[in-house]
Structure formats: C-alpha cells, structure tokens
Amino acid sequence: MSELRAVRNLRICSKDCLCLFVCPTGATDTETGQIDFEKCIGCGACSKACPSGAISMVPYKYPKQQEKDNEVTERLKKIISSKVEQEQIAKYVYENGSEEEKLLAKIIMKSNRLITEDLYREAGYMLPQSNNTKKFLEDLLEKDKTNKEDIKKLLELLNFN
Numbered sequence: 001m002s003e004l005r006a007v008r009n010l011r012i013c014s015k016d017c018l019c020l021f022v023c024p025t026g027a028t029d030t031e032t033g034q035i036d037f038e039k040c041i042g043c044g045a046c047s048k049a050c051p052s053g054a055i056s057m058v059p060y061k062y063p064k065q066q067e068k069d070n071e072v073t074e075r076l077k078k079i080i081s082s083k084v085e086q087e088q089i090a091k092y093v094y095e096n097g098s099e100e101e102k103l104l105a106k107i108i109m110k111s112n113r114l115i116t117e118d119l120y121r122e123a124g125y126m127l128p129q130s131n132n133t134k135k136f137l138e139d140l141l142e143k144d145k146t147n148k149e150d151i152k153k154l155l156e157l158l159n160f161n
C-alpha cells in the first residue's frame, strides 16, 4: 500500500463525482464528504481525475518534525509578541475610536491575527505532529474548563512524534 492518502477540499469540490467512479475501494463515497482514510490505498486516481484540483495526496504518517534553530524560534517568538501587542492596541482603537478609526483598526486586527498564526506555524507550534502542540494541548487541558472532552479527543487522535 502507498504511503500516501487522499484528502478532499470540500470548499473547492464541485460535486461532479468523478472521484466516485475511479476510486477502486469506495473510499471517496462517504456521508461526510471526507475521503475515508482507512479505505484509501493511496493510488492517486481520484486526484488525477478531479477537474477542480480538490483532492490532494498527503502522507499517511507525517514525518518527524525537523529541529529549528533556537535563535530562529526565539526571534519568531519576539515578532509574535509584538504582533499580539499591535492587535491589542488595534482592539482598543476599535472599541473606542471613531467610525473611520474602527474600520482601520478592524483591518489591522485581522491582518495581525493572520500574520501571528503564520508565525506560530513557522515556529513549529502549529504542526499537528509536533511536541509543541502536544505540550500546548496538555497545558490547555489543565487550564480550560469548558472544552476538556474535545482537548482529550485531540490528544488521542493526533499522532505526535
């Protein structure tokens, strides 16, 4: 069996169902629209047939996370802190400013949030298989009072390395 599996991006799937005809195992035919990872043998036929480019082939097991140079991570963390601070300032302006200022503040808040998320990914924190993610979820499990069951489920499901 191949080391790859197919995943479908439902946002761009045009539902023309070509993948259903070519899949030899029926993995594409599911109630949820997600391809059945356990039935998929990674042949790639659906991905080649899909006219929308909605199916990507991804590794069944993610490779071990590569070490990042400590200095790079530390610098990324500093930029993240400054972006979070900027977002908080923009939030204050949004809550207290004029209509024009609110508009600008909203844009700054959103763009800072996107940049911050990207920086976290770059720093290795958002990779699903990373130990950083594991530590983050374990920490959350201790502090969060409302989503404990979801956090536990994530900890069970994610393949950490």
Ligand code: SF4
Pocket (backbone or CB within 6 Å): 008, 012, 013, 014, 015, 016, 017, 018, 019, 020, 049, 050, 051, 052, 053, 054, 055
């Ligand atoms: S072939 Fe592509 S666009 Fe068509 S149903 Fe399958 S995933 Fe969706």
Ligand code: SF4
Pocket (backbone or CB within 6 Å): 005, 006, 022, 023, 024, 025, 026, 027, 028, 035, 039, 040, 041, 042, 043, 044, 045, 046, 047
């Ligand atoms: S990769 Fe092959 S087995 Fe997997 S869903 Fe696509 S067509 Fe089916």
